[in-house]
Amino acid sequence: MAVKHLNQQAKEESGIFLTGSDAKKVFSMFSDTQDKKRVTQKQEKLNALLSKTIQIATR
Amino acid sequence: MPSIISLSDIPRSKFDKLKRSFKCSNTQLQEHIVQYAYSHQKIGLFQTYFYMDDEENYLGYISVAPATIQRDSIEDEIDIPNSIKYSIPALKVTRLCTFDGYCRQNVGSSLMLFSTILGAIQQKVIGCRAIIVDSKPEAVDFYKHLDFKEINQTEDSDTIFMVNDILKPKELEESIEQMVLFCEVFNQKELIELLKS
Numbered sequence: 725m726a727v728k729h730l731n732q733q734a735k736e737e738s739g740i741f742l743t744g745s746d747a748k749k750v751f752s753m754f755s756d757t758q759d760k761k762r763v764t765q766k767q768e769k770l771n772a773l774l775s776k777t778i779q780i781a782t783r
Numbered sequence: 784m785p786s787i788i789s790l791s792d793i794p795r796s797k798f799d800k801l802k803r804s805f806k807c808s809n810t811q812l813q814e815h816i817v818q819y820a821y822s823h824q825k826i827g828l829f830q831t832y833f834y835m836d837d838e839e840n841y842l843g844y845i846s847v848a849p850a851t852i853q854r855d856s857i858e859d860e861i862d863i864p865n866s867i868k869y870s871i872p873a874l875k876v877t878r879l880c881t882f883d884g885y886c887r888q889n890v891g892s893s894l895m896l897f898s899t900i901l902g903a904i905q906q907k908v909i910g911c912r913a914i915i916v917d918s919k920p921e922a923v924d925f926y927k928h929l930d931f932k933e934i935n936q937t938e939d940s941d942t943i944f945m946v947n948d949i950l951k952p953k954e955l956e957e958s959i960e961q962m963v964l965f966c967e968v969f970n971q972k973e974l975i976e977l978l979k980s
Contacts, residue, residue, distance in 0.1 A: 726935075726938050727934060727935045727936065727937045727938060727944040728937065728938050728939060729917075729937060729939055729940070730851075730853065732939060735917065735937075735939065735940055735942075736877045736878065736917065737828075737829060737848045737850075737875070737877050738850070739850040739851040739852065739853060739873075739875070740850070740851075740852050740853065740915065740937075740944060741853045741854070741855075742852065742853070742854045742855070742934075743854065743855040744855075746934055746935045746944075747854040747855060749934060750852060750854075750871075750934055750946055751852075751854060751871070753913075753932070753946065753948045754871060754912055754913075754948065763950060763954050766930060766948065766950060766954075767950070767954065767957045767958060769930045770899065770930065770958050770961075771957065771958055771961050773892070773896055773929065773930075774896055774958065774961035774962065774964070774965050775961060777889060777892060777893050777896055777965065778961070778964055778965055778968050780889050780893075781784055781785050781889075781893070781968050781969065782784060782968055
Protein backbone atom coordinates (compact mmCIF):
# COMPACT_ATOMS: atom_id res chain seq x y z
CA MET A 725 0.00 0.00 0.00
CA ALA A 726 1.17 3.50 -0.75
CA VAL A 727 0.18 7.09 -1.29
CA LYS A 728 2.52 8.89 -3.67
CA HIS A 729 2.57 12.32 -5.25
CA LEU A 730 2.45 12.24 -9.05
CA ASN A 731 4.76 15.24 -9.26
CA GLN A 732 7.69 15.12 -6.87
CA GLN A 733 8.80 18.61 -7.92
CA ALA A 734 5.60 20.26 -6.69
CA LYS A 735 4.02 17.99 -4.12
CA GLU A 736 1.59 20.58 -2.79
CA GLU A 737 -0.11 20.98 -6.15
CA SER A 738 0.36 17.37 -7.23
CA GLY A 739 -2.25 14.71 -7.89
CA ILE A 740 -2.09 11.43 -6.00
CA PHE A 741 -1.19 7.89 -7.04
CA LEU A 742 -2.51 5.06 -4.87
CA THR A 743 -1.67 1.39 -4.70
CA GLY A 744 -2.74 -1.63 -2.66
CA SER A 745 -5.11 -1.23 0.25
CA ASP A 746 -4.95 2.56 0.06
CA ALA A 747 -6.30 2.39 -3.50
CA LYS A 748 -9.04 0.04 -2.35
CA LYS A 749 -9.95 2.26 0.59
CA VAL A 750 -10.27 5.39 -1.55
CA PHE A 751 -11.84 3.95 -4.69
CA SER A 752 -14.38 1.98 -2.68
CA MET A 753 -15.63 5.33 -1.39
CA PHE A 754 -16.87 6.18 -4.88
CA SER A 755 -18.67 2.92 -5.54
CA ASP A 756 -22.20 2.90 -6.93
CA THR A 757 -23.23 0.64 -4.11
CA GLN A 758 -22.58 3.09 -1.30
CA ASP A 759 -24.38 2.66 1.97
CA LYS A 760 -27.41 4.99 1.94
CA LYS A 761 -26.91 5.67 5.64
CA ARG A 762 -23.42 6.96 4.96
CA VAL A 763 -24.71 9.24 2.20
CA THR A 764 -27.39 10.64 4.51
CA GLN A 765 -24.82 11.20 7.26
CA LYS A 766 -22.56 13.09 4.87
CA GLN A 767 -25.44 15.23 3.61
CA GLU A 768 -26.50 16.07 7.17
CA LYS A 769 -22.93 16.85 8.21
CA LEU A 770 -22.34 19.20 5.27
CA ASN A 771 -25.65 21.01 5.80
CA ALA A 772 -24.91 21.39 9.51
CA LEU A 773 -21.44 22.81 8.83
CA LEU A 774 -22.79 25.24 6.24
CA SER A 775 -25.60 26.32 8.56
CA LYS A 776 -23.25 26.86 11.50
CA THR A 777 -20.81 28.90 9.40
CA ILE A 778 -23.62 31.06 8.01
CA GLN A 779 -24.90 31.64 11.56
CA ILE A 780 -21.44 32.67 12.81
CA ALA A 781 -20.90 34.98 9.84
CA THR A 782 -24.22 36.75 10.24
CA ARG A 783 -24.38 37.26 13.99
CA MET B 784 -20.55 40.57 7.17
CA PRO B 785 -17.37 38.78 6.11
CA SER B 786 -16.53 38.12 2.47
CA ILE B 787 -14.53 35.67 0.44
CA ILE B 788 -12.49 37.47 -2.18
CA SER B 789 -10.66 36.01 -5.14
CA LEU B 790 -7.06 37.13 -5.44
CA SER B 791 -7.78 37.78 -9.12
CA ASP B 792 -10.17 40.56 -8.07
CA ILE B 793 -7.41 42.43 -6.22
CA PRO B 794 -5.28 44.80 -8.33
CA ARG B 795 -1.53 44.20 -8.12
CA SER B 796 -0.86 47.60 -6.53
CA LYS B 797 -3.42 46.92 -3.79
CA PHE B 798 -2.12 43.41 -3.24
CA ASP B 799 1.44 44.69 -2.85
CA LYS B 800 0.27 46.97 -0.03
CA LEU B 801 -1.98 44.33 1.52
CA LYS B 802 0.64 41.61 1.64
CA ARG B 803 2.72 43.57 4.12
CA SER B 804 -0.01 42.88 6.69
CA PHE B 805 -0.09 39.11 6.06
CA LYS B 806 1.54 37.42 9.03
CA CYS B 807 1.71 33.67 9.32
CA SER B 808 3.98 31.80 11.71
CA ASN B 809 4.23 29.00 9.13
CA THR B 810 6.98 30.37 6.90
CA GLN B 811 6.01 28.23 3.88
CA LEU B 812 2.45 29.54 3.94
CA GLN B 813 3.72 33.09 4.43
CA GLU B 814 6.19 32.72 1.56
CA HIS B 815 3.54 31.27 -0.74
CA ILE B 816 1.07 34.12 -0.31
CA VAL B 817 3.66 36.88 -0.42
CA GLN B 818 5.84 35.58 -3.26
CA TYR B 819 4.02 33.05 -5.41
CA ALA B 820 0.23 33.16 -5.17
CA TYR B 821 -0.25 36.28 -7.28
CA SER B 822 1.95 35.09 -10.15
CA HIS B 823 0.35 31.63 -10.09
CA GLN B 824 -3.06 33.23 -10.43
CA LYS B 825 -1.90 35.65 -13.11
CA ILE B 826 -0.72 32.87 -15.43
CA GLY B 827 -3.80 30.74 -14.82
CA LEU B 828 -2.33 28.02 -12.64
CA PHE B 829 -3.96 27.97 -9.21
CA GLN B 830 -6.66 30.02 -7.56
CA THR B 831 -6.39 31.75 -4.19
CA TYR B 832 -9.20 33.20 -2.12
CA PHE B 833 -9.05 35.37 0.99
CA TYR B 834 -11.37 35.54 3.97
CA MET B 835 -12.03 39.21 4.75
CA ASP B 836 -13.96 40.40 7.81
CA ASP B 837 -16.48 43.25 7.83
CA GLU B 838 -13.72 45.71 8.75
CA GLU B 839 -11.75 44.65 5.65
CA ASN B 840 -9.09 42.80 7.60
CA TYR B 841 -7.68 39.81 5.71
CA LEU B 842 -7.83 36.85 8.08
CA GLY B 843 -6.60 33.96 5.97
CA TYR B 844 -6.45 32.35 2.55
CA ILE B 845 -7.03 29.12 0.68
CA SER B 846 -5.38 28.02 -2.57
CA VAL B 847 -6.92 25.32 -4.73
CA ALA B 848 -6.04 23.39 -7.87
CA PRO B 849 -7.71 20.69 -9.95
CA ALA B 850 -6.11 17.31 -9.34
CA THR B 851 -6.71 13.63 -9.92
CA ILE B 852 -6.60 10.56 -7.72
CA GLN B 853 -5.01 7.78 -9.73
CA ARG B 854 -4.31 4.18 -8.89
CA ASP B 855 -2.33 1.17 -9.93
CA SER B 856 -3.94 -1.46 -12.15
CA ILE B 857 -6.45 -3.66 -10.42
CA GLU B 858 -4.86 -6.64 -8.79
CA ASP B 859 -6.70 -9.81 -7.85
CA GLU B 860 -6.47 -9.08 -4.16
CA ILE B 861 -7.85 -5.59 -4.54
CA ASP B 862 -11.60 -5.50 -4.70
CA ILE B 863 -12.09 -2.16 -6.42
CA PRO B 864 -15.63 -1.91 -7.80
CA ASN B 865 -15.87 -2.34 -11.56
CA SER B 866 -17.87 0.86 -11.79
CA ILE B 867 -14.79 2.84 -10.82
CA LYS B 868 -12.34 2.22 -13.64
CA TYR B 869 -11.17 5.78 -14.02
CA SER B 870 -9.05 8.32 -12.24
CA ILE B 871 -11.11 10.38 -9.84
CA PRO B 872 -11.28 14.11 -10.66
CA ALA B 873 -10.84 16.16 -7.54
CA LEU B 874 -10.23 19.62 -6.19
CA LYS B 875 -7.06 19.84 -4.15
CA VAL B 876 -6.69 22.29 -1.30
CA THR B 877 -3.04 23.09 -1.82
CA ARG B 878 -2.72 25.63 0.98
CA LEU B 879 -4.91 26.75 3.86
CA CYS B 880 -3.79 29.50 6.18
CA THR B 881 -5.30 31.53 9.00
CA PHE B 882 -3.14 34.58 9.63
CA ASP B 883 -1.63 35.09 13.06
CA GLY B 884 -4.07 36.53 15.57
CA TYR B 885 -7.19 35.25 13.83
CA CYS B 886 -7.32 31.62 14.94
CA ARG B 887 -10.55 30.22 16.39
CA GLN B 888 -12.71 32.60 14.36
CA ASN B 889 -13.99 29.91 11.99
CA VAL B 890 -11.78 31.21 9.17
CA GLY B 891 -10.28 27.85 8.17
CA SER B 892 -13.61 26.03 8.33
CA SER B 893 -15.32 28.73 6.26
CA LEU B 894 -12.65 28.56 3.59
CA MET B 895 -12.81 24.76 3.53
CA LEU B 896 -16.59 24.84 3.09
CA PHE B 897 -16.02 27.30 0.27
CA SER B 898 -13.71 24.72 -1.34
CA THR B 899 -16.58 22.22 -1.19
CA ILE B 900 -18.75 24.72 -3.04
CA LEU B 901 -16.02 25.14 -5.65
CA GLY B 902 -15.89 21.35 -5.88
CA ALA B 903 -19.66 21.20 -6.42
CA ILE B 904 -19.37 23.76 -9.23
CA GLN B 905 -16.40 21.92 -10.74
CA GLN B 906 -18.53 18.76 -10.63
CA LYS B 907 -21.29 20.46 -12.59
CA VAL B 908 -18.95 22.02 -15.15
CA ILE B 909 -16.12 19.55 -15.77
CA GLY B 910 -16.39 16.79 -13.17
CA CYS B 911 -15.22 16.46 -9.58
CA ARG B 912 -15.93 13.86 -6.97
CA ALA B 913 -13.73 14.73 -4.02
CA ILE B 914 -11.88 17.42 -2.13
CA ILE B 915 -8.39 16.25 -1.23
CA VAL B 916 -5.66 17.58 1.06
CA ASP B 917 -2.19 16.66 2.16
CA SER B 918 -2.65 17.39 5.84
CA LYS B 919 0.04 18.16 8.34
CA PRO B 920 -0.23 15.64 11.21
CA GLU B 921 -1.44 18.34 13.61
CA ALA B 922 -4.31 19.29 11.26
CA VAL B 923 -5.77 15.80 10.77
CA ASP B 924 -8.47 16.26 13.43
CA PHE B 925 -9.49 19.59 11.90
CA TYR B 926 -10.10 17.93 8.53
CA LYS B 927 -11.84 14.95 10.14
CA HIS B 928 -14.26 17.41 11.73
CA LEU B 929 -15.04 18.56 8.19
CA ASP B 930 -15.82 14.95 7.18
CA PHE B 931 -12.49 14.13 5.54
CA LYS B 932 -11.30 10.55 5.72
CA GLU B 933 -7.72 9.85 6.72
CA ILE B 934 -6.09 7.53 4.18
CA ASN B 935 -2.37 7.21 4.86
CA GLN B 936 0.89 9.08 5.11
CA THR B 937 2.40 10.00 1.75
CA GLU B 938 5.58 8.10 0.97
CA ASP B 939 7.60 11.14 0.15
CA SER B 940 6.69 13.61 2.87
CA ASP B 941 5.32 13.93 6.39
CA THR B 942 1.81 14.78 5.20
CA ILE B 943 -1.30 12.64 5.56
CA PHE B 944 -3.46 12.16 2.46
CA MET B 945 -7.12 12.87 3.26
CA VAL B 946 -10.23 12.67 1.08
CA ASN B 947 -13.72 14.13 1.36
CA ASP B 948 -16.20 12.50 -1.04
CA ILE B 949 -18.54 15.28 -2.15
CA LEU B 950 -21.06 12.67 -3.34
CA LYS B 951 -22.92 12.29 -6.63
CA PRO B 952 -24.70 15.26 -8.24
CA LYS B 953 -28.14 13.99 -7.22
CA GLU B 954 -26.99 13.48 -3.63
CA LEU B 955 -25.30 16.87 -3.52
CA GLU B 956 -28.57 18.58 -4.49
CA GLU B 957 -29.60 18.30 -0.83
CA SER B 958 -27.00 20.95 0.02
CA ILE B 959 -27.35 23.38 -2.89
CA GLU B 960 -29.77 25.64 -1.01
CA GLN B 961 -27.34 26.04 1.90
CA MET B 962 -24.46 26.58 -0.53
CA VAL B 963 -26.38 29.36 -2.26
CA LEU B 964 -27.04 31.00 1.11
CA PHE B 965 -23.34 30.68 1.98
CA CYS B 966 -22.42 32.42 -1.30
CA GLU B 967 -24.90 35.22 -0.57
CA VAL B 968 -23.49 35.74 2.92
CA PHE B 969 -19.85 35.65 1.75
CA ASN B 970 -20.50 37.86 -1.29
CA GLN B 971 -19.73 35.24 -3.91
CA LYS B 972 -22.83 36.02 -5.93
CA GLU B 973 -21.33 35.05 -9.29
CA LEU B 974 -21.20 31.43 -8.10
CA ILE B 975 -24.91 31.28 -7.29
CA GLU B 976 -26.07 30.90 -10.89
CA LEU B 977 -23.54 28.12 -11.39
CA LEU B 978 -24.83 26.31 -8.31
CA LYS B 979 -28.43 26.64 -9.47
CA SER B 980 -27.72 25.54 -13.05
